Amino acid sequence: MIPLREITAVNGQVYAFSGPDQAPRATLPRTSRHLLEALRKKIARIEHKDPQFNADNASPSMTCHQHAPWCFDLAEIDQHLPGHQLGTGAVHEIAGANYGEMPAAMGFAVALTIRLLGSRPHDPRPVLWCRQSSEASEFGQLYVNGLETLGLARDRLLTVSLSKSRTLLWTVEEALKSGTLAAIIADMDAAVCDLTATRRLTLAAGQINTPVLLVAGKPVAQTSSARTRWQVSAAPSIPPPFDKTAPGLPAWNIELSRCRGGKPGKWSMVWHHATYSFSLASTLSHRAVDLRSQTGPIAIAL
């Protein structure tokens, strides 16, 4: 007789047990894939119908319009994400790969926010950026003209500057619960953004279906409840065709280091502020030579 196998998921790792009287045979699916699926569903039920597994759950959002998915619109990246999209009711961590990459992380967060706003054209709510005052003295204060250069409209942005990270967390949560904002970007202090804090934010974000983008200057080591974790560093830009010595469009090396329900990956990408879209740097660089003869979105972007 073949011994009955039961697979239990503990801390994300799968252990196999064998033994005749672990659990009643009839209730167990045959294959481990089905079992994992069933367990995921069970966890999702425990976790207040997590939208990750419940793709378009009833959102208490103010608009009844069907939103376009919030994604990169690049198949290479989107296939790494659960449901081919970034979760709107979730926390996303964006960290600079090392010290000095804060502007790149901020830029990537802004780009993701612009993608989000673009996917919800009928939602007029603004975006709140909660900044920690210490970050402003380190990397400077937000400059709205520059954010506009990236594509974020100035009348969609609200900022608040707070000196204490605890107050900042409270503010993010309060802002989430109010339901008045399309997205929240917040400077993250790794000292207070632990599992408990991010879990609170995740729950609030899931309830109101509003994403939180936590931006950190350096990689965060500790566990958190974030849906995705990104590491961003600046990449050498591709010069515009008319001036080989000038810097081109913003380019970043991004690494998806953790993604619940997805798989990690690494890419180099370019942000096009005119079309509000990403493109992979590698494909663009091959075509950079004959850009002038081309017509299309990329040429317009340049």
Next chain:
Amino acid sequence: MPYEPDQPFVLVKTSSKGLRLAALDEAARTHGLAIGERLTDARAKVPHLASSLHDKSADLAMLLQLARWTERWSPWIAMDVPNGLLLDITGIAHLFGGEDMMLADIKDRFKKLGFTVHPGLAGTQKAAWALARFAPDTPIAPENDERNVLKPLPVEALGLDGKTCHTLRRLGLKSIGQLYDIPRASLARRFRSFEKSKTKASRCRSNNIEEIVVQLDQALGLADHPLDPLTHPPVFTVRHALLEPLISANGIKTIIARLSEALCTRLQDAGHGALRVTCKLYRSDGSRIILPTGLARPSRDAHHIARLFEFKLDTIDAGFGIDAATLEANEVVPLELTQSSLTPGSRLRDGSALAELADRIANRPGGSALTSLMPVASHIPEQAQKPTPVGFAEPDQPDLLGQTTNTYAANDTPVRPITLLERPESVRVIATVPDGPPVRFTWRHIAHHVVRAEGPERLAPEWWHIQAKRRERLRDYYIVEDDTGRRYWLYREGLYGDPLTPEPQWFIHGLFA
């Protein structure tokens, strides 16, 4: 410094000609000393004189404290620096048993604090002031009889400056009564001509002459002379007194919620919304806690207003307990009745939900105002944006609370960094040619090798602004990218080859994404 009980005591102040007496006590006065005398002269007359340096700011603080204390008699008080208090007691005196009783009460209570007061009570502020200072025997002016009461008082009682009084005295006009007889116009004219012949600065003088007429009118009640109160009385107040002092935060929260409801009912009846609300909690030992709150938008939402105080309650010290609480709307504006909509999200659309969020964030301890970055018509980068608190947008600017448009940025704006350093930081730069783009620069002790550079974008100082400093020089901005792909906004201040200005300097101003 220990003093004997009846030792004459004076306060001295430093002046250009040495130490002079600024104030003296009764004993010093009986020895024939006077204010303004030199301390050395006074010492010669009264060898056992004790003195101390006059501390003006302490005097002012004391006066302010006393002024707050006199709120027990009237809510409408003002300080008459350096040594007077003005109380508007219109419609109040009967609460204390009439004007005489009230004055007696004031005198008595001040005496207990160790102060001697010279009260004056009249129909006009100026007349009361004159009575207090120049008529110690008749402090109360009969109703509508300021004219007769002021008649015998010296011209100084009008509160004119020393030079004008001196001029009046030289003309033989010693008492206020003498001024009554002179026609107003001719009084002014005569003075002006007199002054013109004496000095060239007639314009300044003539102001003083006008002053006499104005002061006289104010003293007699012919001209308006409102009292500017120390604290503007609240527009709406609700009060709750407790039988037993409260210590628990939950109890106080309940009281505030109740007060807030009462206040909002009153605001609703009057058709107003509050912009500033103050909660005063009175401790049983007589001290009080004042919790001020500001709102981004006028509101009369009881739940919202009560919630704003919740965060503040965590930080207060109830002491021996709170036995009374008031909630005051200090600033109100008319607020129309609005039909609350049944469709979900209407509060989001009209911005009131966002305004309430802004209030909660701003009123929390350690919180700050929600701002939107408003554009300013300036091409100097650091002046081109102005953080404006939500709800307080300039009239010609779109208010983020009301309407948000879904438009995206125009693409014809020059390329700008996403962060601007709080102040430009000096960098060491090596350039191939003096006025060319940098090839290497050192910022915060780290050297960066520049791979690509774009520029210059020349920004000249805004010379058409008067306040623009003449030292400001034009800037040449470069967007540079180092070998790791990070991009910076550098500028060179000044031009090479200009012998009149110092060497150009390099700064880093912003960081690109």
